[in-house]
Amino acid sequence: MIQVRELRKTFSVRVKAGRFRREKRVVTAVDGVSLSIERGEMVGYIGPNGAGKSTTLKMLTGVLTPSSGFIEVCGFTPVPQRTRLALRIGVVFGQRSQLWWDLPLRESFGLLRHVYRVPAADHEARLRRCRALLDLDSFMDTPVRQLSLGQRMRGELTAALLHGPEVLFLDEPTIGLDVVSKQAVRAFLGELGATGDVTLVLTTHDLADIERLCERLVVIDHGRVVHDGTIEALHSRYGSRRSLVADLERPLPADFSLPGAVVTSVEAGGHRVTFALESVAAGAAVAGLVAAVGVRDLSVLEPDIEDVVARLYTDS
Amino acid sequence: MGELRAYAALFGAQTRSVLSYRTSFVVELVGNMGATVFDVITVIVLFRATPQVGGFTLAQAVLMVGLSSAGFALADMLVGNVDRLKTYVRTGALDAVLVRPLPALPQLLLMDLPLRKALRVVFGFTVLGGAVVMNHIDWTPARVVLIVVTPLAAAAFFGSIFVISATLAFWWVDSGEIGSAFTYGGRDFTSYPITVYGAGFRSLFAYAMGFGFVAYQPALALLGRADPLGLPAVAGYLSPLVALAAAAVAAVVWRIGIRHYRSTGS
Numbered sequence A: 001m002i003q004v005r006e007l008r009k010t011f012s013v014r015v016k017a018g019r020f021r022r023e024k025r026v027v028t029a030v031d032g033v034s035l036s037i038e039r040g041e042m043v044g045y046i047g048p049n050g051a052g053k054s055t056t057l058k059m060l061t062g063v064l065t066p067s068s069g070f071i072e073v074c075g076f077t078p079v080p081q082r083t084r085l086a087l088r089i090g091v092v093f094g095q096r097s098q099l100w101w102d103l104p105l106r107e108s109f110g111l112l113r114h115v116y117r118v119p120a121a122d123h124e125a126r127l128r129r130c131r132a133l134l135d136l137d138s139f140m141d142t143p144v145r146q147l148s149l150g151q152r153m154r155g156e157l158t159a160a161l162l163h164g165p166e167v168l169f170l171d172e173p174t175i176g177l178d179v180v181s182k183q184a185v186r187a188f189l190g191e192l193g194a195t196g197d198v199t200l201v202l203t204t205h206d207l208a209d210i211e212r213l214c215e216r217l218v219v220i221d222h223g224r225v226v227h228d229g230t231i232e233a234l235h236s237r238y239g240s241r242r243s244l245v246a247d248l249e250r251p252l253p254a255d256f257s258l259p260g261a262v263v264t265s266v267e268a269g270g271h272r273v274t275f276a277l278e279s280v281a282a283g284a285a286v287a288g289l290v291a292a293v294g295v296r297d298l299s300v301l302e303p304d305i306e307d308v309v310a311r312l313y314t315d316s
Numbered sequence B: 001m002g003e004l005r006a007y008a009a010l011f012g013a014q015t016r017s018v019l020s021y022r023t024s025f026v027v028e029l030v031g032n033m034g035a036t037v038f039d040v041i042t043v044i045v046l047f048r049a050t051p052q053v054g055g056f057t058l059a060q061a062v063l064m065v066g067l068s069s070a071g072f073a074l075a076d077m078l079v080g081n082v083d084r085l086k087t088y089v090r091t092g093a094l095d096a097v098l099v100r101p102l103p104a105l106p107q108l109l110l111m112d113l114p115l116r117k118a119l120r121v122v123f124g125f126t127v128l129g130g131a132v133v134m135n136h137i138d139w140t141p142a143r144v145v146l147i148v149v150t151p152l153a154a155a156a157f158f159g160s161i162f163v164i165s166a167t168l169a170f171w172w173v174d175s176g177e178i179g180s181a182f183t184y185g186g187r188d189f190t191s192y193p194i195t196v197y198g199a200g201f202r203s204l205f206a207y208a209m210g211f212g213f214v215a216y217q218p219a220l221a222l223l224g225r226a227d228p229l230g231l232p233a234v235a236g237y238l239s240p241l242v243a244l245a246a247a248a249v250a251a252v253v254w255r256i257g258i259r260h261y262r263s264t265g266s
Helices: A053-060 A082-086 A105-115 A120-134 A149-161 A179-194 A207-213 A231-237 A282-292 A305-315 B002-019 B022-049 B058-078 B080-091 B094-098 B104-111 B115-134 B141-171 B178-190 B199-208 B216-223 B233-237 B239-259
Strands: A002-016 A022-037 A042-046 A068-073 A089-093 A167-171 A199-203 A216-221 A224-230 A242-248 A261-267 A272-277 A295-301
Touching: A002 A053, A022 A053, A022 A224, A042 A053, A042 A207, A053 A068, A053 A167, A053 A199, A089 A149, A105 A120, A105 A149, A105 B002, A120 A149, A120 A179, A149 A179, A179 A199, A179 A207, A199 A207, A207 A305, A216 A231, A216 A305, A224 A231, A231 A305, A242 A282, A272 A282, A282 A295, B002 B022, B002 B104, B002 B115, B022 B058, B022 B115, B058 B080, B058 B115, B058 B141, B058 B178, B058 B216, B080 B094, B080 B104, B080 B141, B080 B178, B094 B104, B115 B141, B141 B178, B141 B216, B141 B233, B141 B239, B178 B199, B216 B233, B233 B239
Parallel strands: A042 A199, A042 A216, A089 A167, A167 A199
Antiparallel strands: A002 A022, A002 A068, A216 A224, A242 A272, A242 A295, A261 A272
């Protein structure tokens, strides 16, 4: 569905060098990205600010012209075949609106039907589904400028889907939303992805979006792909470990050791201990601990993707 | 066909958006006409000081103003808002336009078609009508065609100039009002007989850039006067060709420009 090889985008920027002089400097925003995305995949595209996420997305949608490299989306080359590609993809830029500021949502949707030349019956069916799933009915007749951000984003999602796109590009779809709206958006995207008809590529800074939605994670930094695979693969590659937090009957003896685990913190006067499980199963670790000191309460924590990604950003 | 309906829908949306602020629309509609009225008054005031300017009478000069204003007002209403491109480029709002399945330029023009400029067009054509009456033109079939085609060619020419100068924004984000030197400056240039300008300035604007063929030369042909600057009579009929050339340049510059679009971060 999406093929990208050795994609590169450079910008020349003028930098102040002294009071009147300006120097021209070339900035590489995307530096040799290669990707292959199949139909129905849900891919999270993440990276720190300025890593080149949005630039890549804009090249995939035909907004920006690549400096070099090969792109094919739905069988089209984005920039030369931009208008034909546009009929096959849906785009939601979290910080830009596709809707008409002064018109009610209902009219914006009607306009998009003409812009995308969608048969009335298809339009009706898709709109009905979005209205139900995204709960649009209460603000269909409100001008877009009066909608809350959460309402507007639900409108944007609908707007991007009314022409039945094969690929949906989402650039930070949950940015600035409150918890409830975020969940509504995620649940909706999850349901959309589950049908398998739509390929989904989303950029985000909220890793919960990725954990909820995407099996595949592409991490980009300084314009290069630094990870492409499942979240589990990312964990094992960066040695993220599960941890065991135990509230003990009595303080942990100073000479205590648990084979295959490392103590990472001791709190409450030795009564609460956290182990990082490196090469031991949680069950065996618990058994060893119970036998040695007695355990009042315990919990096993999954590795935190935020930590892994933070490490990834600072490493590269 | 489908595309035409899409454009019609975009135009309808623009109309409804504008009319959702009804009072301000009426105020702008009337206020906008003021600017064009002043252009004509300037010429009339000039001729109160002297009976002839550059070898032309008031009535003859008004014919040039009329051709120029009618064409310019039409172009300004239909295409003039392309100068908002610099805002779209600076803020990255052009992204939203580029992901829709329609060419970007017609979308931009229809998205904020300034209906408030409608009265200017009416006024421009009224002045032209007045000038035609004042000059007792000796009508031939060729001149009838000319009076119809010239304002349209002028509109196409000015429209192209609008597009070319707006396209500057793709390379130079804060191009400011430099483009106006050629759009509004061009209109002012064509409002007077070009005989009033210095030779160097005239060669550049009138001949190299083509502004001399927009109103001055067609006016000569309508009046049946020989060009004091020596161009043959056929020059009066060249404005459609000049407009076509300008449109071709505009199309090329636009295509190159849009590939230079850099969007904004995020």
